[in-house]
Amino acid sequence: MSDKKRTEIAELGEFGLIDHLTEGFQPKNKSTLKGVGDDAAVIAAGRDDAVVVTTDTLLEGIDFDLTYFPLKHLGYKAVTVGVSDVLAMNAIPEQITISLGVSSKMSVEALKDLYEGIEFACNELGVDLVGGDTSASMTGLVINITAVGRAKRKAITYRSGAQFNDLICITGNLGAAYMGLQLLEREKRVLHDMEHPEPQFKGYEYLLQRYLKPRARKDIIEVLAEEKIVPTSMIDISDGLSSEVLQICKAAKCGARIYLDRIPIAKQTTALAEEMHADPVVAALNGGEEYELLFTVPLAMQEQVMRLGLVDIIGHITRETAGAYLVTPDGSDINLRAQGFKE
Amino acid sequence: MSDKKRTEIAELGEFGLIDHLTEGFQPKNKSTLKGVGDDAAVIAAGRDDAVVVTTDTLLEGIDFDLTYFPLKHLGYKAVTVGVSDVLAMNAIPEQITISLGVSSKMSVEALKDLYEGIEFACNELGVDLVGGDTSASMTGLVINITAVGRAKRKAITYRSGAQFNDLICITGNLGAAYMGLQLLEREKRVLHDMEHPEPQFKGYEYLLQRYLKPRARKDIIEVLAEEKIVPTSMIDISDGLSSEVLQICKAAKCGARIYLDRIPIAKQTTALAEEMHADPVVAALNGGEEYELLFTVPLAMQEQVMRLGLVDIIGHITRETAGAYLVTPDGSDINLRAQGFKE
Numbered sequence: 001m002s003d004k005k006r007t008e009i010a011e012l013g014e015f016g017l018i019d020h021l022t023e024g025f026q027p028k029n030k031s032t033l034k035g036v037g038d039d040a041a042v043i044a045a046g047r048d049d050a051v052v053v054t055t056d057t058l059l060e061g062i063d064f065d066l067t068y069f070p071l072k073h074l075g076y077k078a079v080t081v082g083v084s085d086v087l088a089m090n091a092i093p094e095q096i097t098i099s100l101g102v103s104s105k106m107s108v109e110a111l112k113d114l115y116e117g118i119e120f121a122c123n124e125l126g127v128d129l130v131g132g133d134t135s136a137s138m139t140g141l142v143i144n145i146t147a148v149g150r151a152k153r154k155a156i157t158y159r160s161g162a163q164f165n166d167l168i169c170i171t172g173n174l175g176a177a178y179m180g181l182q183l184l185e186r187e188k189r190v191l192h193d194m195e196h197p198e199p200q201f202k203g204y205e206y207l208l209q210r211y212l213k214p215r216a217r218k219d220i221i222e223v224l225a226e227e228k229i230v231p232t233s234m235i236d237i238s239d240g241l242s243s244e245v246l247q248i249c250k251a252a253k254c255g256a257r258i259y260l261d262r263i264p265i266a267k268q269t270t271a272l273a274e275e276m277h278a279d280p281v282v283a284a285l286n287g288g289e290e291y292e293l294l295f296t297v298p299l300a301m302q303e304q305v306m307r308l309g310l311v312d313i314i315g316h317i318t319r320e321t322a323g324a325y326l327v328t329p330d331g332s333d334i335n336l337r338a339q340g341f342k343e
Numbered sequence: 344m345s346d347k348k349r350t351e352i353a354e355l356g357e358f359g360l361i362d363h364l365t366e367g368f369q370p371k372n373k374s375t376l377k378g379v380g381d382d383a384a385v386i387a388a389g390r391d392d393a394v395v396v397t398t399d400t401l402l403e404g405i406d407f408d409l410t411y412f413p414l415k416h417l418g419y420k421a422v423t424v425g426v427s428d429v430l431a432m433n434a435i436p437e438q439i440t441i442s443l444g445v446s447s448k449m450s451v452e453a454l455k456d457l458y459e460g461i462e463f464a465c466n467e468l469g470v471d472l473v474g475g476d477t478s479a480s481m482t483g484l485v486i487n488i489t490a491v492g493r494a495k496r497k498a499i500t501y502r503s504g505a506q507f508n509d510l511i512c513i514t515g516n517l518g519a520a521y522m523g524l525q526l527l528e529r530e531k532r533v534l535h536d537m538e539h540p541e542p543q544f545k546g547y548e549y550l551l552q553r554y555l556k557p558r559a560r561k562d563i564i565e566v567l568a569e570e571k572i573v574p575t576s577m578i579d580i581s582d583g584l585s586s587e588v589l590q591i592c593k594a595a596k597c598g599a600r601i602y603l604d605r606i607p608i609a610k611q612t613t614a615l616a617e618e619m620h621a622d623p624v625v626a627a628l629n630g631g632e633e634y635e636l637l638f639t640v641p642l643a644m645q646e647q648v649m650r651l652g653l654v655d656i657i658g659h660i661t662r663e664t665a666g667a668y669l670v671t672p673d674g675s676d677i678n679l680r681a682q683g684f685k686e
Contacts, residue, residue, distance in 0.1 A: 041473030046389030108350035130384030139482035
């Protein structure tokens with residue numbers, strides 16, 4: 001190996017890495033309607049329907065810290081993580097599988113807590129747990145979730161569908177989960193050596209809930225279907241708003257303009273950011289794990305979308321050559337940048 | 344937590360653990376044709392077809408040792424592990440997703456090797472890589488593979504389908520992958536301190552190949568389809584023959600008799616076992632990761648199955664009350680026992 005070239009993963013970044021590793025993989029089966037490059041793969045099922053499949057891995061020490069993450073919440077969140085990618089295809093989640101790696105230090109009761117959270121989320125979302133396995137882990141807890149959903153083929157929303165002049169819409173508000181994590185990390189540092197730690201969370205319960213028990217926005221997909229709105233593109237906010245907008249721009253070969261003062265940010269998010277001398281807009285732009293949905297609709301649907309009362313219009317799609325920008329209230333343009341490989 | 348009961352995972356064993364964790368999970372969607380409890384979940388797709396979905400996680404230090412496992416082989420094997428569960432449903436694998444956790448120590452070139460093995464296996468099996476993600480791992484390499492396949496609903500083989508008097512059939516031979524692993528572990532111990540280790544593998548190449556680069560038996564599923572043989576039940580050998588026979592007995596509420604002298608064992612397996620003062624039959628009964636297929640067919644199909652030339656008939660299904668036994672050449676019956684939780 002010594003005379004071989006060695007490239008660090010950080011040089012490519014997460015998305016560059018996946019592109020590099022999967023280049024040359026060409027779908028061979030006619031049932032593969034969409035392979036890599038979206039929130040989920042799309043597989044033919046009957047003449048008009050499709051099944052979407054997506055998989056995610058959550059690793060202890062990277063994606064969650066068991067010193068403050070209750071296992072019941074973690075189980076719930078794992079389901080949200082998987083199902084959110086299904087929803088982002090405008091599909092209805094129906095099945096999940098859970099594959100665990102657990103250290104022998106973990107008790108059966110602890111795992112039961114994890115599964116109670118999984119079951120709670122499954123019941124809330126109408127999803128069936130249909131499989132999985134459990135094996136020993138040398139190190140920390142490893143949770144893999146595969147989620148399967150279903151949609152009419154013509155209703156499926158691909159990232160690549162965004163068109164010039166489309167409106168960019170976002171559900172809920174952003175930065176809350178990120179600030180929830182900051183709060184938990186702060187209290188962990190502060191209370192590190194105490195025998196009976198009493199963390200101070202008062203006034204920020206919403207932020208904790210958004211980080212520890214985020215809801216998958218199935219309600220949005222249902223409302224869009226009722227209103228017969230098929231977005232031109234959609235993605236969920238798992239890596240941060242900037243990163244997701246750039247993913248749509250890359251897939252649809254377009255540009256985007258996002259208006260800073262239109263980005264929805266909750267009061268608690270702003271309050272905690274100020275208390276921690278952080279910028280709430282940075283939290284909203286770069287904070288991942290929000291599981292809100294970002295989607296685009298034709299300009300003509302502006303009123304219809306606003307009437308839903310569930311969505312903010314934060315910008316619009318431009319030509320690819322125009323680039324992807326955040327527009328500040330004073331009118332300056334800031335290049336949107338994606339977060340790098342999480343380490 | 345201090346006054347809560349604490350049950351060790353080892354007390355329940357792997358299968359008992361999964362049963363315990365998933366009890367109370369009832370499928371709610373009519374598209375869920377089969378949930379937990381088989382090699383893969385079965386999901387409706389069109390009126391006559393079904394999609395099967397299965398997921399597995401491979402953990403460094405548990406499922407593979409990178410000191411002797413070439414990454415290209417590991418990629419190949421990961422595909423085999425996933426696809427084998429699809430085949431065991433009598434379905435044809437069509438798509439996989441790969442989700443990785445990688446430490447920053449790993450170079451892009453190393454990951455490219457892993458993906459070359461994945462691509463090689465995908466091409467050999469006619470399978471499309473349709474998704475996945477890569478995230479940082481604090482510890483070792485984590486590989487999750489989800490495999491999706493397709494079959495006519497009426498062709499799907501469930502473990503529960505085995506009937507009284509059915510013949511128990513096995514493809515290939517058993518214990519080879521297990522002895523391959525023993526050989527690699529022995530050479531690792533012996534060469535531990537050497538600067539230029541030269542492991543001695545001569546004469547045992549087949550065993551190494553069976554452990555490092557096992558083939559998924561898609562050929563068997565194709566031949567069975569050509570011959571219009573639909574097994575009454577099927578399972579792949581991932582945890583060992585004894586364990587798999589017991590799984591079928593449990594699902595089908597039946598007993599089984601396996602004849603020791605009918606179990607196919609390769610010459611190299613026997614030779615290495617003797618050299619290492621081990622029992623080749625124990626390797627064949629308990630050795631996992633063989634990825635051969637174990638299936639049952641009605642007694643009337645005996646000649647048809649034997650004519651395939653690809654399968655050994657090693658026993659038959661009995662009443663549940665008769666239990667599950669290994670019958671030795673001298674006529675004594677030994678209770679079949681499953682391996683415990685891998686630690």
